[in-house]
Amino acid sequence: MPELPDVEAVRCDLQRSLVGATVRAAQCADARLARPGSPSAFARVLVGRTFEQVVRRGKWLRLDLDDGARVFSHLGMTGGWRQVAIDAPPLRFERARIDVGRHGRASSLRYVDSRRFGRLIAGRKDIADWMALGPDPLVEGIDDRRLFEAFAKRRRAVKEILMDQRVIAGVGNILATEALWVARIDPRSPGNALLPVHARAIAKAIQRAIAREFANRSRKGDGPADSFYVYGRAGKPCPRCGARLSSVDLGGRTSAFCRRCQILRRR
């Protein structure tokens, strides 16, 4: 359920169901999710407090409470929040719950995560992972110059640099794959082979890829949309030029791309 557009949709949902709600009970049953931190801190920090806002940066969510406490939530690969009735039985793969009351009505938020790659950390100050995030395309926007400089000092593949959360927050395998196709740049191109004009094209392409995923989402339900330009479509025709799409492994992640219209830059 990851990638920036998905997390932004979760932020909107949580914002709607949580702001002004007071926590009656909370529990995080999984120590793995709490790192760094302890699962027992979860209830101690939350109970009795009222949610004020839900903020997102990259793939991280921060739930702010009225006394300065905060909860960080990263959905990993398979995490998600569900709002259910207060007396609903545990969901499949439920790892944590927050029971709240608002306007006299009780409900329960459940965190589900089959693979447990997600994180759930309650505390009183920002965590290092949050502070290390680079600019978010929707919050601060992408600075072309900064992006160019991030490329210029690395020789690894441009796609791997794009997925570094310190460079741009929220770009994952799907967005990086899609954006490089839009920008017509081969994902294997070394970062230090790119020019400022390429950084500008990639910045615009990321915004376009995000907009497209929002459009996909509004037509469909939850989960990843499958109407991508090239992600997951290796072997099929390029939607732009018709050539057969290729596949390459970069940093352990699969990338689909078009050898004909995505140009490989070299130094």
Add this chain to the structure above:
DNA sequence: CGGCATGTTGCGCA
């Protein structure tokens, strides 16, 4: 059974 998956971390090495 084998292979793949929207993400991040930790380790050894240069």
Add this chain to the structure above:
DNA sequence: TTGCGCAACATGCC
């Protein structure tokens, strides 16, 4: 200190 390359994490699904 920074960058690089990988294995590892845990589980579902095809």
